Amino acid sequence: FVPGEGVGIVLLKPLSRAIADEDQIHAVIKSTSTNHGGKTNGYTVPNPVAQGELVRAALDKAGVNARAVSYIEAHGTGTDLGDPIEITGLTQAFFKDTDDTGYCAIGSAKSNIGHLEAAAGMAGLTKIVLQMKHKMLVPSLHAQELNPNIHFAKTPFVVQQSLEEWQRPVIHFDGELREFPRIAGVSSFGAGGSNAHVILEEYRPEEASRNDPTLMQVKQVKHVKVIVPLSAKTEAGLKERAGQLLSVIRAGELSDSDLPDVAYTLQIGREAMEERITLVVDSIQELQTKLMRYLEGQADIDGLSKGQNKAGKELKDITEVNANMEIWLQLGDYQ
Template sequence: MTVDTLCSSSLVALHQAVRSIRGGECEQAVVAGVHLGMSPQYFQLGSRLRSFSPSGVVRAFDAGADGFVPGEGVVSVVVKSLGAALRDGDRVRGVVRGSAVGHGGRTSGLTVPSGGGQGEVVVAALVDAGVSPESLGVVEAHGTGTGLGDPIEVEGLSRAWRRFTGRSQFCALGSVKSNIGHLEPAAGLAGLVKVLLAMEHGVVPGSLHVRRPNDHIRFEDSPFFLVDRAWVWGREGGPRRGAVSAFGMGGVNAHVIVEEPPRVERGAVVVQDSHLVRVTGADERAVRELAAAYA
């Protein structure tokens, strides 16, 4: 199935795969996203929209944010129910606790996002996951590095989380786009992989090119702090949990909440120096020949 919701495509596809598995439509799914800049028309259109950064870097949530840098990449994940994955002995990298897809509705322009619409999809994902935002340690933001979009995103996230908590600056916020560029349709899965690897290693890589936070973002009054350098991600009484956002220019938004997998105790492997093997044959010679062949 091809999913095209522009920059939210791969995260919307993940949401659909999870729903299909929950509903029994399929047992296993491969979700993939790809972005290759193979046509000059892509760069011409981005230039006319003034989407690209003249400075050549993504400064997500920085005061000097001036647009995004295109990136190329391919990302794919295999999705199946946790019970089936544990039964089959798969290496589980993470568990999707909840997800949601929604639309931002009408705004003043194609490139102007809706903070309210973004917030609603965040709330829906939290409800679907059945978790409190206070249990989340990291939000991988859409974070394209634009002076308009970044403040709207933080405002939408903050309003959504304020329905559940009054705590401030307890959750890390960053964007992998500052590290690898904007993978557009594959961007959501790229952010997911970042969170999964951060869970596994207990370290969140810093978002690059942050010199001074955007003046229109009041991080001190929000539940978030900006990760501008490697940050050690500990555990506070439960598994590590994180969230990933992906917002499409056409208005389709997706939000996914993941947590680290349960620890599985593997059975100890018993190594013996000698083994008893039964050997039979028609006569002694045949038995010796077969024993030699086994040896």
């Protein structure tokens, strides 16, 4: 393997709190497990029994049947000894639930970005989250020639060697045909014997809505006018931002139920710059139409305000803001 450097950050919250806060949920952590390999034949020599027990403990803690796992992000450093031991441990853990083979994709980010040492596990977790987001499985590079010491045909695993859609597994379980969510595991092992495994599951808002009628009612609210602000340092930059938002809409990535979230993020998360527009809309279609008209240079677009934050015009006192707030709302001045 090739050494690499990196850092990653994730924000962890209880799922119920994240749903209540209407956060963007990237994945759900079903379980975590750690253990140690104990004494082996060398400092960098892993213990397949300990690794198997690690993965088994994570599956049991998550209440996940191994047959429902459709991707494993392996520690996978590409070594003659370490990789076969890792596959042996994984296979032992999975075979306690099923004898099926060749159903679970496996890969390693190390072939793409190198071994990030202390950040290797975070890199693998990030890769899984991105695959869940795009519903795609990405290839591990330089893996056309497989390790001859691993007999993959006798394991649950298939090395992911091409870009393809990540299908939700549909399998017979408890006497019925069931569709399972995208579930993945990520392993990270340290020299000296430290082992860690995390089980991740895709977040399915439709499931949350069914379990929470209040949330479902909120998400079904439509035709509520919202203020969508955009800003940039220059007029050209502002049009570029508008074009980017328009491209996302045209790609079908947003629906009317997303509109309040889009408005909130642009209101709270944006950096307020000199050139600004706001669009008052009640649907994604209306937002698309007004963005198109703005980019075409049309004037007097109903519900669109344009302005500048000129130097020296900033309000310094919150009391001044409060005093002017009602006037701004009456005038429709949302800059």
